[in-house]
Amino acid sequence: MLRRTFSVFLSEGHKKLLPTIRNIGISAHIDSGKTTLSERILFYTGKIKSIHEVKGGDDVGATMDSMELEKERGITIRSAATHCKWKETPINLIDTPGHVDFTIEVERALRVLDGAVLVLCAVAGVQTQTFTVDRQMRRYGVPRVIFINKMDRDGANPAKALKMLRERLGICTAALQIPLGIAHEFEGIIDIITRKVLYFDGKWGETVREVSEIPGYMKEDVEVARRTLTETLANLDPKIEEIFLEEKEPTPEQFDAAIRRQVIANKFVPILMGSAYKNKGVQILMDAVTKYLPSPPERVNVAERFKETVDEDNNRNREKVETVKLESDDDKPLVALAFKLEETQQVGYANYIRVYQGKMRRGDQLLNVRTQKVIPVAKLVRMHANSYQAVEEIRCGEICALLGDAGLSSGDTLVRAIPSGAPGFAGDLLLENMFIPPPVMSLTVKAKKQIEQKPIEAKLKHFCREDPTLHMGTNPETGELIVQGMGELHLDIYFERLRREFNMDTIVGRPTVNYREIIQRGQDFDFVFKRQSGGAGQYAHVKGSVEVLEVDMTKETGTKNRVVLNCQNSEVKENFQKTFAKVFPLTIWPKGPMALAPLWGMKITLTGGGMHEVDSNDQAFKNCAQALFDDIFLKCEPTLIEPWMVVEITAPGQNFSEVLGEFTKRGGVVSNSEVTTEEAVLTGDAALDKMFGFITSLRMLTRGVGTFSMEFKEYRPMTPHAAQEAINKRCKELNRPPFLLA
Numbered sequence: 001m002l003r004r005t006f007s008v009f010l011s012e013g014h015k016k017l018l019p020t021i022r023n024i025g026i027s028a029h030i031d032s033g034k035t036t037l038s039e040r041i042l043f044y045t046g047k048i049k050s051i052h053e054v055k056g057g058d059d060v061g062a063t064m065d066s067m068e069l070e071k072e073r074g075i076t077i078r079s080a081a082t083h084c085k086w087k088e089t090p091i092n093l094i095d096t097p098g099h100v101d102f103t104i105e106v107e108r109a110l111r112v113l114d115g116a117v118l119v120l121c122a123v124a125g126v127q128t129q130t131f132t133v134d135r136q137m138r139r140y141g142v143p144r145v146i147f148i149n150k151m152d153r154d155g156a157n158p159a160k161a162l163k164m165l166r167e168r169l170g171i172c173t174a175a176l177q178i179p180l181g182i183a184h185e186f187e188g189i190i191d192i193i194t195r196k197v198l199y200f201d202g203k204w205g206e207t208v209r210e211v212s213e214i215p216g217y218m219k220e221d222v223e224v225a226r227r228t229l230t231e232t233l234a235n236l237d238p239k240i241e242e243i244f245l246e247e248k249e250p251t252p253e254q255f256d257a258a259i260r261r262q263v264i265a266n267k268f269v270p271i272l273m274g275s276a277y278k279n280k281g282v283q284i285l286m287d288a289v290t291k292y293l294p295s296p297p298e299r300v301n302v303a304e305r306f307k308e309t310v311d312e313d314n315n316r317n318r319e320k321v322e323t324v325k326l327e328s329d330d331d332k333p334l335v336a337l338a339f340k341l342e343e344t345q346q347v348g349y350a351n352y353i354r355v356y357q358g359k360m361r362r363g364d365q366l367l368n369v370r371t372q373k374v375i376p377v378a379k380l381v382r383m384h385a386n387s388y389q390a391v392e393e394i395r396c397g398e399i400c401a402l403l404g405d406a407g408l409s410s411g412d413t414l415v416r417a418i419p420s421g422a423p424g425f426a427g428d429l430l431l432e433n434m435f436i437p438p439p440v441m442s443l444t445v446k447a448k449k450q451i452e453q454k455p456i457e458a459k460l461k462h463f464c465r466e467d468p469t470l471h472m473g474t475n476p477e478t479g480e481l482i483v484q485g486m487g488e489l490h491l492d493i494y495f496e497r498l499r500r501e502f503n504m505d506t507i508v509g510r511p512t513v514n515y516r517e518i519i520q521r522g523q524d525f526d527f528v529f530k531r532q533s534g535g536a537g538q539y540a541h542v543k544g545s546v547e548v549l550e551v552d553m554t555k556e557t558g559t560k561n562r563v564v565l566n567c568q569n570s571e572v573k574e575n576f577q578k579t580f581a582k583v584f585p586l587t588i589w590p591k592g593p594m595a596l597a598p599l600w601g602m603k604i605t606l607t608g609g610g611m612h613e614v615d616s617n618d619q620a621f622k623n624c625a626q627a628l629f630d631d632i633f634l635k636c637e638p639t640l641i642e643p644w645m646v647v648e649i650t651a652p653g654q655n656f657s658e659v660l661g662e663f664t665k666r667g668g669v670v671s672n673s674e675v676t677t678e679e680a681v682l683t684g685d686a687a688l689d690k691m692f693g694f695i696t697s698l699r700m701l702t703r704g705v706g707t708f709s710m711e712f713k714e715y716r717p718m719t720p721h722a723a724q725e726a727i728n729k730r731c732k733e734l735n736r737p738p739f740l741l742a
Contacts, residue, residue: 015330017090018295018296018297018328018395018396018397019295019297019298020088020089020090020290020295021089021090021091021092021295021296021397021398022089022090022091022092022114022115022289022290022293022295023091023092023112023113023114023115023296023354023397023398023399024091024092024093024094024113024114024115024116024117024289024293025079025093025094025095025096025106025109025110025113025115025116025117025142026038026093026094026095026096026116026117026119027096027098027106027109027110027116027117027118027119027133027136027137028098028118028119028120028121028129028130028133029098029120029121029124029127029128029129029130029133029709030075030097030098030099030100030129030707030709031075031098031121031707032098032119032120032121032124032127032149032150033119033121033149033150033276033277034076034095034096034098034119035054035062035064035065035076035095036053036054036062036149036276036277037117037119037147037149037276037282037285038062038063038064038082038093038095039051039052039053039054039062039063039064039276040276040279040282041084041086041093041282041286042063042064042082042084043204043206044086044206044282044283044286045084045085045086045091045286046084046085047082047084047384048063051204053277054074063082063385064076064080064082064095064385065077065080068500069493069496069497069500075097075098075099076095076096076097076098076099076102077097077099077102077493078097078102078105078342079094079095079096079097079105079106079108079109079340080094080095080383080385080386081093081094081352081383081384081385081399081401082095082383082384082385083382083383083384083399086286086287086289086290087290089289089290091289092398092399094109094113094399096109098129099129099489099709100128100129100132100486100487100709100710100711101485101486101487101488101489101490101493102486102490103129103132103136103437103469103486103711104436104437104467104468104469104486105340106132106133106136107136107434107435107436107437108339108340108410108411108434109339109340110136110137110139110140110142111140111337111339111434112337112339112354112399113142114142114143114293114294114295114296114298114299115142115143115144115145115289115293115294116137116142116143116144116145116293117144117145117146117147117285117289118130118133118134118137118144118145118146118147118269119146119147119149120146120147120148120149120161120165121148121149121150121153121161122148122149122150122151122153122156122157122158122161122273123150123153123154123155123156123157123679124650124679124681125157125160125161125164125165126161126164126165126168126169127648127650127681127709128646128647128648128683128709128710128711129709129711130169131168131169131646131711132711134169134171136435139435141266143263143264143266143292143293143294144263144269144293145263145269145270145271145272145285145288145289145292145293146165146171146173146269146270146271146272147271147272147273147274147281147285148161148162148271148272148273148274149274149275149276150275150277151179151182151183151186151273151274151275151280151281152183152184152186152275152277152278152280153183153275154183154184154678155183155676155678155679156179156182156183156186157182158175158178158179158271158273162175162271165269165271171269172232172236172267172268172269173232173268173269173270173271174225174228174229174232174233174268174270174271175192175225175228175229175270175271175272175273176191176192176193176229176259176270176271176272176288177189177190177191177192177271177272177273177281177284178190178192178218178221178222178225178273179273180197180215180218186275186278186280187199188200188280189272189273189274189280189281189284190214190218190222191284192222192225192226192229193226193229193252193255193256194252195212195214195222195226196210196211196212196214197210197211197212197213197214197215198210198211198281198284199211200279200280200281200283204279205278205279205280205282206279208283208284229255230244230249230250231244232268233250233255233258233259233262233268236258236262236267236268237258237261237262239254239257239258240254240255240258256291256292259291259292260291260292263292263293263294264292264293264294264298270288270292272284272285272288295397296328296356296396296397297328297397300325301325301326301356301357302323302324302325302326302432303323303324303326303335303356303413303429303430303431303432304320304321304322304323304324304429304430304431304432305320305321305322305323305324305428305429306318306319306320306321306428306429306430307319307321307428308428318430321428324429326356326357327357328356328357328396328397329357329358329396330358330359330395330396331358332357332358332396333357333358333415333416333424333425333426334355334357334358334359334360334364334366334414334415334416334426335355335356335357335358335413335414335415335426335429335431336353336354336355336356336357336358336360336366336413336414336415337353337354337356337411337412337413337414337431338351338352338353338402338408338409338410338411338412338413338414339352339353339354339410339411339434340352340410340466341408341409341410341465341466342466343462343466344386345501346386346387347386347387347388347403348403348404348405349403349404349405349406350381350383350388350401350402350403351401351402351403351404351406351408352383352399352400352401353394353399353400353401353402353414354398354399355394355395355396355397355398355399355400356396356397356431357396358396358416359393359394359395359396360377360380360393360394360400360414361377361380361392361393362377362378362379362380362391362392362393363376363377364376364377364416365377365416365417366414366415366416366417367414367415367416367417367427368406368407368408368412368413368414369412369413369414369415369427369429369430370409370411370412370413370430371407371412373407374417375402375406375407375408375414375417377402378402378403378404379402379403379404380392380393380394380400380401380402380403381400381401381402381403382394382400382401383400383401388401388403409465409468410433410434410468411431411433411434411468413429413430413431415427415429436468436469437469437486437712438514438555438556438712439469439470439471439484439485439486439514440486440487440513440514440643440645440688440712441484441485441486441487441488441490441491441511441512441513441514441688442482442483442484442485442511442512442513442514443482443483443484443485443491443508443509443510443511443512444475444480444481444482444483444508444509444510444512445460445481445482445483445495445506445507445508445509446480446481446506446507447504447505447506447507448505448506448507449505452504452505453481455502455504456498456504456506457472457481459498459502459504460472460481460483460494460498463494463497469485469486469490470483470484470485470490470494471483471484471485472484475596475734480509482512484514487710488511488692488695491508491511495508510692511692512730512733513642513643513688513689513726514597514643515595515597515640515641515642515726515730516597516598516599516600516640516641516642516715517592517593517594517595517597517598517599517600517638517639517640517641518548518599518600518601518638518639518640518641518717519546519548519599519601519602519633519636519637519638520548520636520637520638520639520717521548521635521636521637522545522546522547522548522636523545523546523632523635523636524544524545524546525542525543525544525545525546525628525631525632526542526543527541527542527543527624527627527628527631527632528540528541529541529542529620529623529624529627529628530615531620531623536614536615537615538615538616538617538619538620538623539611539612539615539616539620540576540580540609540611540616540620540621540623540624541572541609541610541611542572542580542606542608542609542621542624542625542628543567543606543607543608543609544566544567544604544605544606544607544608544609545604545605545607546602546603546604546605546632546636547602547603547605548601548602548603548636549561549562549601549602549603550601551600551601553641553714553715553716554713554714554715560589560598560600560601561584561585561589561599561600561601561602561603561604562602562603562604563581563584563585563603563604563605563606564603564604564605564606565577565578565581565606566605566606566607567606567607567608567609568608571608571609571610571611572606572608572609572610572611572621573611573616575618576611576616576617576618576620576621577606577621579618579621579622580606580621580622580624580625581604581606581625583622583625583626584602584604584625584629587626588625588626588629589602592638593630593633593739594638594640594723594727594730594739594741595640595726595727595730595731595739596730596734597640600641602636634741634742638741639717639718639720639723639741640717640718640723640726640727641715641716641717641718642687642688642689642715642716642718642726643687643688643712643713643714643715644685644686644687644688644713644714644715644716645685645686645687645688645691645710645711645712645713646683646684646685646710646711646712646713647663647668647683647684647685647686647691647708647709647710648681648682648683648708648709649663649680649681649682649683649698649706649707649708650679650680650681650706650707650708651679651680651682651698651701651702651705651706651707652678652679652680652702652705652706653675653676653677653678653679653680654677655680655701655702655706656673656675656680656682658701659680659682659698659701659702659706660673660682662694662697662698662701663682663684663686663694666686666690666691666694667686667687667690668684668685668686668690669684669685669686670682670683670684671683671684671685672684685713686710687716688710689726691710694708695708720741720742723741724740724741727739727741
């Protein structure tokens with residue numbers, strides 16, 4: 001009785017606490033200062049006692065970059081979660097990578113977060129990965145605030161960054177602050193809502209000092225910014241519109257209430273400014289997080305209720321029945337999402353979980369809805385980078401981790417394991433999974449010591465469970481181990497982890513582009529397959545057409561090929577038709593004849609044919625499908641398509657012409673360039689194959705200063721000459737006869 005009373009007391013306490021919780025992520029283009037910002041947040045909230053820099057002179061490094069590789073390279077490789085408290089607001093914080101190779105870390109973090117901070121560099125403004133992060137935030141409807149960082153740097157231009165946000169990203173936004181000084185003259189910020197100047201005193205900027213008197217030369221700028229904010233909100237918020245039409249000024253409280261309403265509605269994004277490295281503006285950003293971003297109950301979260309059926313082949317199929325709105329209530333049936341699996345030497349296996357409804361206790365039995373396996377909750381923790389704090393229970397709206405190898409994968413739905421039909425049963429609910437981008441590069445891998453081959457394969461399988469964008473398979477012809485990923489850096493990190501963490505050395509082959517095979521014209525067919533071997537032979541006659549099926553070249557998912565059966569049963573028996581149809585998706589389309597790449601965009605329509613009363617059987621129609629394809633494929637004018645990337649290059653202004661020349665020499669097509677004496681930013685498209693080794697050339701041209709990033713854009717057809725060269729090269733690698741296009 002006492003335990004139940006205490007549990008009710010805790011539940012009531014959590015209900016009061018729930019509206020104050022913030023689950024936020026920090027996302028941005030690489031080198032915009034996300035991890036530096038996270039370090040300051042942890043310091044100002046009292047989570048850590050001292051500040052360490054991402055690229056500092058000590059051996060400690062930033063708290064959220066716990067991997068040795070992160071500290072060495074000065075970049076975030078995998079997202080890190082922590083929890084802290086700002087004033088009276090509990091905050092679950094995830095710091096995410098900025099490099100496009102690790103974009104899945106951003107994807108799965110934003111899938112479970114209620115709000116986000118989008119960080120921009122005050123010098124560069126909107127960059128390539130900013131577009132990616134913006135799309136990810138829109139995909140999951142994540143409300144956000146924007147922090148324009150690095151206001152202390154030469155070339156800082158917040159007005160330019162704001163303009164880029166409006167024009168390039170189409171964001172409805174306005175500044176809540178303007179800087180007091182720029183670059184080396186940056187002293188503090190002016191809050192245009194309260195009309196106060198904010199200085200950040202102390203060794204680490206820990207004391208926020210407010211001054212009511214705005215410098216005379218800044219007063220007009222403040223009033224212009226305040227009018228812009230008022231007019232922007234008046235176009236969105238009826239209450240501010242009413243005040244505006246009455247020619248009155250909103251109070252700070254009215255401003256804050258309107259901003260919060262429109263941020264949660266995803267109609268407005270406020271801009272704040274500062275310099276995390278110089279310890280200016282971070283506390284005000286945290287105030288904005290608590291004031292404007294939503295709590296768990298203010299976000300709409302849904303699950304799909306499904307009905308499971310078993311078909312004639314004993315395959316289980318799930319059919320959506322309805323959409324169910326989840327409630328942020330501890331007393332409702334548990335519904336949670338496993339959004340990330342990670343293995344570290346310090347912690348072991350950590351399964352990161354977001355609880356949307358109900359609560360999870362140590363000792364509970366959970367059901368993985370995807371696999372229908374029961375998982376015991378042995379150890380429940382709150383993570384802090386690479387350390388943790390054990391807890392007895394986690395309630396709705398919170399983020400936690402389940403320690404131990406529970407057999408989970410990213411995107412698994414977890415509910416309480418109770419019998420179907422029992423009160424509180426939620427085993428027929430599925431949460432929407434996150435978007436997983438396709439891999440764009442592959443390498444061949446083998447162990448330096450043959451005895452280590454199997455352990456390396458086993459460890460790579462574990463990495464693939466951790467990272468859905470990492471794929472592993474075996475070439476069926478050569479037996480080579482193939483590893484696929486998002487780019488050179490992505491794959492290099494995993495091979496380096498094998499060497500450092502597990503003392504396993506590998507030999508890595510040259511990157512291989514993930515080509516796709518297509519046809520460019522249709523063809524009718526009337527094909528007879530005969531085979532005699534002395535006794536009963538094989539006979540199959542098929543009529544129909546091959547058509548070019550239009551596919552979305554920007555996506556890996558979706559229908560790429562189709563077989564349509566419009567043949568009468570009297571001409572070809574139904575079971576023979578199905579046998580004929582199955583050959584294409586099972587054996588032909590997954591590995592095309594040119595480069596053993598998947599074949600896209602083929603529609604086979606069977607309209608007629610014939611049978612022999614003795615010689616027609618399933619095997620005859622199976623062989624007929626393959627023979628037909630071999631006969632007709634070249635007539636359909638096949639070619640290869642290759643992945644093209646959006647490329648953004650940043651280099652010193654004086655090196656622009658050399659960098660431009662190197663990019664265009666590789667077949668790059670420039671879409672935009674911005675050049676100043678200090679910095680040049682070039683954006684364009686290029687074939688992935690041509691960008692291998694570009695970083696080496698770029699560093700030579702810019703004395704190690706230049707950087708670039710790539711993101712998959714779409715597949716594009718290759719010229720016949722280029723396609724034949726790629727086919728010849730691939731066939732040579734596979735030690736097979738070359739396939740000739742003509």
